[in-house]
């Protein structure tokens with residue numbers, strides 16, 4: 216009789232990359248076991264990362280009436296006195312539903328799930344310490360390590376999950392602060408800082424670099440920071456957090472140079488580390504780097520041990536749920552000798568701050584650094600009828616275009632709907648499209664997507680000599696009553 220503990224694939228971790236690898240392998244008819252130490256499947260993505268933070272954001276935007284303030288003024292609120300219970304109520308419902316969908320996906324695809332902490336016994340055997348305290352061992356032909364990351368908790372930060380928290384703690388707050396210090400201007404820090412600022416919490420953001428979100432076009436970031444400052448957010452850039460003191464029950468951030476920042480709560484988002492420390496990697500011949508991450512072949516996601524793959528945040532950049540899903544699929548396809556087309560060259564980044572930002576392809580700075588002759592076109596959302604109807608005052612879309620070929624090089628959007636709108640640019644970019652696509656295409660009207668056309672005309676006007684007749688000069692409309 217076949218060994219009931221032997222699987223074609225064992226996946227450690229049920230986050231986006233593990234889940235996708237497991238289901239893809241099951242679709243190939245393989246026997247698959249997913250192991251996760253958490254009580255419920257879904258990983259960091261569902262329980263402490265992507266989904267909770269986006270749910271909190273949506274709740275805050277709805278309850279504060281943020282999207283309507285362009286018309287009704289900054290004092291407008293859908294609900295006065297928003298408290299932590301208001302935020303938590305929607306969170307629990309959303310997460311339950313996500314877990315339910317995943318459980319169903321696993322069961323209908325025949326993927327077995329075992330709760331417990333996994334560790335390698337050798338290259339093909341994995342021990343599982345179950346919540347009951349037993350250890351069982353399973354064996355696998357192939358293994359996917361999809362264990363993700365956890366917040367980096369430096370020793371000098373006195374975390375107490377009450378007034379000094381990391382991004383795991385912030386989602387289960389039992390009260391809202393009046394003032395919040397956020398340490399770290401990466402994506403997590405910026406998202407939470409702006410979400411709390413939208414709640415009218417007084418936020419100070421501390422970042423050791425001179426700027427935030429370095430991978431985003433600088434003009435977009437300048438507009439973004441202007442909006443945040445205008446709403447009262449305070450930035451302390453180019454300065455490191457050295458220590459945190461608790462004074463009268465409040466965290467005081469001590470910065471290099473002697474500055475002090477006092478608040479009711481402090482959120483530390485100074486990076487994350489791979490969750491590989493309990494895997495006993497030495498038993499399978501692997502070693503993680505100093506931040507717990509594993510090295511892989513970027514095309515196949517194989518580690519140095521060819522039948523062991525690693526996917527998702529544990530391999531580092533770009534550390535997105537979106538890219539993790541694809542990595543899991545590619546690893547499963549490679550492991551079971553199925554063809555995988557190469558990944559498209561460009562993938563988008565969505566930053567769910569308030570306002571949101573999304574970007575794909577080259578920024579203006581990238582084009583300049585690579586010596587590519589380029590021109591830009593910019594549209595403000597308020598220039599579109601839809602933006603006007605929605606009462607949008609901020610928001611912009613920027614195209615970066617190659618001067619010699621008119622090829623689209625990059626799209627950068629800040630404002631309402633940015634993370635959805637970016638996919639138009641992504642498609643044109645990956646299909647090798649040019650400025651002319653936007654000039655010639657007909658867009659629904661009124662939409663924010665029209666901003667692509669406005670930005671394209673702006674670029675065309677800059678590129679084209681003044682005496683050329685072209686798309687910036689549409690024919691005059693027919694007079695009323697003219698014959699068709």
Ligand SMILES: Cc1cc2nc3c(=O)[nH]c(=O)nc-3n(C[C@H](O)[C@H](O)[C@H](O)COP(=O)(O)OP(=O)(O)OC[C@H]3O[C@@H](n4cnc5c(N)ncnc54)[C@H](O)[C@@H]3O)c2cc1C
Nearest residue numbers: 228230232252258259260264333363527528534535536537
């Ligand atoms: C606050 C926050 C917001 C984010 N927002 C976004 C966003 O908006 N968009 C986006 O694309 N990405 C976002 N991300 C990133 C996204 O969550 C990650 O890229 C994604 O979750 C990584 O997936 P993964 O497959 O590596 O697994 P993870 O989701 O990291 O899950 C790993 C799982 O492995 C389990 N595990 C670990 N060790 C073991 C072990 N030894 N045995 C058994 N199980 C183990 C863990 O319990 C966990 O369930 C966000 C992240 C954070 C923290």
Ligand SMILES: NC(=O)c1ccc[n+]([C@@H]2O[C@H](COP(=O)([O-])OP(=O)(O)OC[C@H]3O[C@@H](n4cnc5c(N)ncnc54)[C@H](O)[C@@H]3O)[C@@H](O)[C@H]2O)c1
Nearest residue numbers: 399400401402403404422423455456485486534565566567
């Ligand atoms: N919308 C999204 O796609 C999304 C959202 C959240 C997180 N994520 C992913 O999660 C990952 C982790 O994000 P993160 O923001 O925790 O990490 P990060 O490494 O991107 O940013 C950490 C920031 O903290 C700063 N910092 C560290 N120590 C400091 C100190 N002592 N004083 C002042 N500043 C300090 C660093 O300079 C850095 O800018 C990212 O790679 C990101 O891709 C993605």
